[in-house]
Amino acid sequence: MELDRVDQEIIAMLVDDARRSYAEVGASVGLSASAVKRRVDRLRAGGAITGFTVRLDPAALGWAVEGYVELYCRNSTPPRTIHAAVDRFPEVVDASTVSGEADAVLRIVAADMRHFEQVLEQIGAQPFVARTKSVLVLSPLLRRPATPLPH
Amino acid sequence: MELDRVDQEIIAMLVDDARRSYAEVGASVGLSASAVKRRVDRLRAGGAITGFTVRLDPAALGWAVEGYVELYCRNSTPPRTIHAAVDRFPEVVDASTVSGEADAVLRIVAADMRHFEQVLEQIGAQPFVARTKSVLVLSPLLRRPATPLPH
DNA sequence: TCTGAAACCGTTCCCTC
């Protein structure tokens, strides 16, 4: 997917505020609203833009505890199995299989410590999970809304 | 911040597609467009909604390598120092101070392995960084757009 | 809290470059 300078400016404006009108974006990048819409449609069709979403503050919604969890699985658990298991928990916000000793890393948000522990227990109780290792987030330093743009 | 059932339905619709019109959201939750807007304004003012953004596919934008990096710092490095250091790198998408042996965990996206290594080197070269330990993402399993809603 | 009206926006089509 090829992005020119104008595409990058459009994306940067929408990263900052996805509800900006095409006219406003166009005024800023030197294009008409319809030209901007055509580019955004193309970026969506090409898969660069996968959607538009709202940014929420976990703390304001009552989610006070965050943590990273390393998953150590029994021999040769396929990624699909891990995905299926963690997908059922809305508290799992992010999950990837990784290199190194652990098989996967999860990011979990929970209402409180008790809740975090319950989720951890349920995930640890999955048959394919040998053990888990978790660290708690003390303070969130940086939470970028989206992937950086090509440079 | 108190959220009733309707607020949660509104947020759920906007998490799914932040560019939905207030009229469409209203039709779905049984409210007029202006009533929906008032609620969204209130949610923004209250800090529950911190903004609207676009979801991008890193791979489609040429970011092929992702990884988690644990930062081990020299004695009593304040969070501010870590923040200031990692904030300069657009490749750092997420950063938190954490409990456990490491002092902070970063998530980094990079164009390729070479690029990842360069960022890692530059971060490791910060005077307050004693060492780093990183794992590479093999496959992203789950990437939830936003915090879950209260249950 | 709702209604209505004016301003504004998304979308499409056609024309030009």
Next chain:
DNA sequence: GAGGGAACGGTTTCAGA
């Protein structure tokens, strides 16, 4: 192939009841 502009129908926004 890409952009501008106009037209229309829907949306946002705000005042007033």
